[in-house]
Amino acid sequence: MTMTMQIVPNIALVDYPGAQRAALHGLADMFRLIARLDPEAAGPEVTIVNADTLPQQGVTALLFPPSIGGARGALDHPLARWAHRQHAQGALACSVCAGAFWLGHAGLLDGRPVTTHWGLEESFRETFPKARLEPEHILIDDGDVITAGGLMAWTDLGLHLTGLWYGGAMVSRLARYLLIDPAGREQRNYSSFRPERGHGDTAVLAAQRHMEMHLQGPLTVPQLAQVAGLPLRSFIRRFQAATGHAPATYLQALRIEKARGALERGAENIAQIAWTVGYADLPAFARAFKSRTGLTPGAYRARFRAAFPPGAVSRRIPLA
Incomplete structure (x- = not known):
């Protein structure tokens, strides 16, 4: 965003x-x-x-x-x-x-x-x-x-x-x-997904931080409301007002954004990446990924993965 x-x-x-x-x-x-x-x-x-x-x-x-x-x-x-x-x-x-x-x-x-x-x-x-x-x-x-x-x-x-x-x-x-x-x-x-964090709502920001650090585990909207210390309906209303997204939509976008970074940078297999960002079901991850990026995870990696020449970082000269 x-x-x-x-x-x-x-x-x-x-x-x-x-x-x-x-x-x-x-x-x-x-x-x-x-x-x-x-x-x-x-x-x-x-x-x-x-x-x-x-x-x-x-x-x-x-x-x-x-x-x-x-x-x-x-x-x-x-x-x-x-x-x-x-x-x-x-x-x-x-x-x-x-x-x-x-x-x-x-x-x-x-x-x-x-x-x-x-x-x-x-x-x-x-x-x-x-x-x-x-x-x-x-x-x-x-x-x-x-x-x-x-x-x-x-x-x-x-x-x-x-x-x-x-x-x-x-x-x-x-x-x-x-x-x-x-x-x-x-x-x-x-x-890319660039969530709003400067909104000033500390309760919503606590939930955002919790999502950032716990993507791998199961996260539900009621759990996030507890992290924020708010009643469920108040949390959903304040989260939408602060970030411009419903909590579930925000969470999916965040997971796909983290997956994009992993696909661009590393050699982990796609199933491992899906699990790391919170998807136990690989087909569900693939569908969500394509819905947001227009590409399958494999096609995205093939197009955007960073390439480095062999031995590019093999020398280790101390930086004083």
């Missing part, structure tokens, strides 16, 4: 100790070009923040850029605590390269597929053993958390976010202006 331009994205770029200046200011420039390329578009509000200037109001997205030898955060660091609070309020949490360590310390990566620079693989696995690290991928969009890999992957993330908020046409215009090749940058995801 592409964000309507009635809502102007508010992006906080985090200037942590050692953050790469080129990425911080390059992302700011990239996002500010949107309004220049299309004067009718309300370009995003971009702020570079640090530990002393953290906004307390909610942001649409927060982004930890890459670094070379910079700080990698800690559980009790003010930036990590702030990121956790913002994410709990509905912010999209993003990182590039070593920026993923900050999201990990914020408690946002357990059980999620994530990526970082391949040179950081060993350190990252030791620090966050519960995260599902997939360093062969340059970008992984897991809904409310997006991680990108190498030092220059901030360009991939910037184009990806532009597509989510402004559509594929703006991505093409921006890429041409910056002389960046957009090929292989997940433009197919620009029409």
